Amino acid sequence: MKTLLLVEDAQDLAQLIIRELKADGYEVLYAPDGVEALRLHEEQRPALVILDWMLPRMDGLEVLRRLRQQAPTPVLMLTARSEETDRVVGLELGADDYLTKPFSMRELLARVHALLRRAELIQQMLQQDLARAERPLIDGPLCLDAQAHLVTLDGQPLDLSPTEFELLHLFLRSPGRAFSRAYLLDTVWGESYVGGDRSVDNTVLRLRKKLGALGEAIETVWGVGYRWRAHSPSRAGGEQ
């Protein structure tokens, strides 16, 4: 479920927007002013920010400027003025889209969807670029092709869940390196994720199962975390 941050000082409008966004399946954080907005943004890392132009304590443009220093989170600005200069200033400072009051909830939702999709696209493009530079990762009978998002074992495709795939990807990129659970949670699950270490354990468990005999390649580093065996023998031995 995606999390959005709404920054709007008019309480009644805010309530309306929040209700609408929640009905559409989003988690909504709310900040009545810029200071609170920056705090929430840093703490929760929402997928998108809806930012009112006029705010108490800190001007919307100033908030936008500071948000941009924190992260490339997409920003949808709301304004009462439809002057072109405003639009230009907002967009130049890095707002991704722009909505003039009054607007319909339908339109707001459409813009939110579009912005989120674009953000997703950009992320995928970046990943694709990385993946393209990367040749498929091979370790004995195992092959992970990031671009195809495909893992094969002895030539047979392996059906991995997204989390399992990301974990294996990380392991294969740095065989022999030990990863703490905290690091894995940060990297694979995302830095804003809040969950227990047992999530890691279980994903490792499931991955080991799917890897069959190769599951042994994921070694437990006692008291620390896990590690992918550095030098896999060219063929898996007879042990089971």
Next chain:
Amino acid sequence: MKTLLLVEDAQDLAQLIIRELKADGYEVLYAPDGVEALRLHEEQRPALVILDWMLPRMDGLEVLRRLRQQAPTPVLMLTARSEETDRVVGLELGADDYLTKPFSMRELLARVHALLRRAELIQQMLQQDLARAERPLIDGPLCLDAQAHLVTLDGQPLDLSPTEFELLHLFLRSPGRAFSRAYLLDTVWGESYVGGDRSVDNTVLRLRKKLGALGEAIETVWGVGYRWRAHSPSRAGGEQ
């Protein structure tokens, strides 16, 4: 419905033309001067521009020159002078046609129709050229010929909708590569499209049905999107 842009500072004439064009089923954008014309053109990308020679703030020829830097939109110029030199200058600068005031609405419409038809033809030829560079894409019993805009399965022609065709085309150009829904929406549907992920799902569903047994070649990449099954495992990633 095609969108036209009318650039004309004489209000009464403009009103007349607008009414006439709308009655003929076009969407009409209106700019009273060159600055606004360029803005609208960039923002809305009309299919054709009707441009008056004499304009406030920016001369019609200057507008034409700048339009040409933006896009190859066909331009119909209106002028009060019938001198041949003017005609030459206008056409040299890239106006596609030319109409001398006063003119009948009947004549204007005829020219608009002709220009649009020609533009469509040109665009189609460009696409043909692009398609020609590509040889037919073949995957087992399936053959997609972009030039002929034809798909055959076991030699039988397959009836695909435009969206389905584009989607299949994209898949076959990069077999084995996983595409996110966001990427597909951007590429097949267009970046300005605002719609949900389920549109992709449904087009995939319809395509799978029409492909029959080969429908299985469209693999679901869970949590990511879709991928066309790579036939030859020797090539790991799709290249394009």
Next chain:
DNA sequence: GATCTTTGTCGCAATTCTGTCGCAACCGCC
């Protein structure tokens, strides 16, 4: 202007994923 095609959306079912819990097994240490 009537009809057909295309295509986006909705709703529900089916599937898959994933965090948590409980308990057993295990490790290192004293």
Next chain:
DNA sequence: GGCGGTTGCGACAGAATTGCGACAAAGATC
């Protein structure tokens, strides 16, 4: 060998994702 802490692992439930039929709106065709 006992002990505290850590890990393995099966089970479960809630959440997220996808499949798919139905419907309606928009556009194309005639």
